[in-house]
Amino acid sequence: MALQECANGHLYDTDQYPTCPYCSGGANVINFAASSEVGKTVAATNAVIPPISEVGSTVAPQAYMKKEESSADIGKTVGVFQKKMHFEPVVGWLVCIEGPEKGKDFRIYGKNNTVGRSEKMDICIKGDTTISRENHARLAYDEKHNAFHLIPAESTNTIYLNDEPVYVPAKLTSRDIIEFGEGKFMFVPLCDDNFTWKDKK
Amino acid sequence: MLSDNQRTLSPLTGFDDSLQYQVANLQGLGRRQRQEDSFTLANALSREQYLKSGLMICVCDGMGGMKDGKVASETAIASLRRTFSALDLSGNIGRQLGNGLYAASDEVLSILGGGGGSTAVFCVFYQDKLYFSSAGDSFLYLYRGGRLIRLNVEHNLCNQRYLENIRDGELDINGPREDAEAQALTSFLGMDGELTVDYSAHPIPLRRGDIVLACSDGVGGVLGEGALLTMLEGGNVQEIAKDIDEAIQTIQKPNQDNYTALLVSCY
Known part of the structure; x- marks a missing residue:
């Protein structure tokens, strides 16, 4: 020792x-x-x-975790995506199905979305004080592969994906359940095998 | 007045700077989602350092059921670390540790505005003596010669009612104990009101074989004193920490709180 x-x-x-x-x-x-x-x-x-x-x-x-997180900076292509589109299109939603914000939806944009209680965050979940003010986690949309990842960030509380703890970036699939703080959120993608914003300029 | 003869015989005199310390820390989540206990040690690994500046251990239990328990306990720890590094070791150490709790409480209050708080057990080992201060319901025990001695009191409604009852001439212990809010704290760092702080007016001289245990109520409120005593008799702090952890896991208390234990043995 x-x-x-x-x-x-x-x-x-x-x-x-x-x-x-x-x-x-x-x-x-x-x-x-x-x-x-x-x-x-x-x-x-x-x-x-x-x-x-x-x-x-x-x-x-x-x-x-933090070492992993920096090496997996998934959202790199995002800026390009926004530039191409000339606007910031929604690519999916988080819907709170349990907890203080139950019934509310949160938009996921085509980039590396920050999650936290602060209004500076892309996905601002205000009603739950057990969520870190800033950078609780990130939700990244990768245009190139049309894929979503959940990336744990500075939260001191464990994030769960379908009841499993998440310590490294995890790929999301439709209707996955993410736990941030005391709330459960269903991941509902807009961009999937049937639809992407590509070619829709 | 003590005679010279009595004074020589008193265990409260003299100091032996040959004491060495062995330190262990243990922390677990229990059945909680978050870790709201915080702890810190200073100079635990260097005899040279603790001889010069003292050895410090501190446990803070952020209050669950209130928002930002972790913020409270971490803020308190940071503040108490500053108090420790600014200690005047030639002055009244116990009082400085007590004042440190007031300063930490002000900091927690300024950040959380009374919406969260933390307990604290704050100890300094210097020149073979133990100095401490405490607020809230964390535990401080001294194991000596096969006995376990509780050094601090829990600042909760139950104890406050006991005192009120004694003052009023009633000696029924069941009333306060059965009160639904018996465990509610009457003093904690960050409270918006008058803080009660206990501190050692006189240091406790340490002896070889003594073990000091500072822990959150996730340990002290779960393991009885009899169980703790049996474990402390083992003497090796690393083994004791493992035993405490195993005992908590074995009991499998529903809703087991976060638990933190710091152990210092003198040899």
């Missing part, structure tokens, strides 16, 4: 975690101990490996 005290004063084993798992708030159960005698400072490894929790939980620290 190679113990490290992170900048926020948490002890963790650098053999098991690339960055402090407590700082993410995501880990299910973590338990590390230190002896002042064995506790030499060890540089954190940069290896991107998912940590293995002792109790077999599938929860990964968010710091690990």
Whole structure:
């Protein structure tokens, strides 16, 4: 065990975690101990490996997630798409089916949509205080492949897709159920195998 | 007045800077969606550092049922870390830790406007003595010589009613305990009202074999003192942390709250 005290004063084993798992708030159960005698400072490894929790939980620290997220910057083609279209077309919706915003729909545009409570967000879910103010997650539409992805961002709360926790970008299919905070949202695509905005200028 | 003879015999005198600390932290989500407990340690891995500046441990339990529990506990932790780094170790440490809770409370209040809050157990180990302050219903225990000693009191309605009853000459403990709001906090960081803070007016001299346990009510309110005592008798903080975790998992309490435990053993 190679113990490290992170900048926020948490002890963790650098053999098991690339960055402090407590700082993410995501880990299910973590338990590390230190002896002042064995506790030499060890540089954190940069290896991107998912940590293995002792109790077999599938929860990964968010710091690990963040590395994935930047490498999977799916929405790169979006600006081009908007330029081509000369307007910002809707490509799908999220519909709240459970929770504080039940019954409300949220438009997904043809780009990398940010999700959060703040009005600065593309998808602004105001009624649920358990959703991060900014960048809770992103919903990306990729015009080239006509595909949608759910990308976890800075939320400290776990996002679920069809009841499974999401730590890395996940591809969305029609009628998937996404859980943000206390709400459940159904994903309803407009662009699918039957329709795209391509060639409709 | 104590005679010289008594003073020499008193366990409350003298300090032994040869004590070393072993520290462990444990945190779990329980059955909650979010982790609203926060904790921090300082100088836990370096004897040189804790001899010079003290070892600090702190547990904050953000209030569930109120919005932004995590914001509250993290804000409190950040504030208390600043208090620790600015400590005057030659002054009254216990009082500074108490004042630190007031400062942290003001910060939480300014951010959440009374809409959220956090408990705190804030401890500093310096020159073989334990100093602490506390607000809310988190737990601080000292294990010594086969006994478990609770060092702080829960600031909740139940305890407040006990005191009121005692003052009024009633000694019925069941009334307050059965109150639906018995567990409601009467003091916490971020409250919009008069905060009650407990702090150690005199430090507790530590001995070899002592173990200090600071934990949120997800631990202290779930595992009885008898169970904790049995686990603490093991002596190795890493093993104790594992035992606590296993015990909580075994009990499988419905609605198990977030749980956090910090352990410091003296050897």
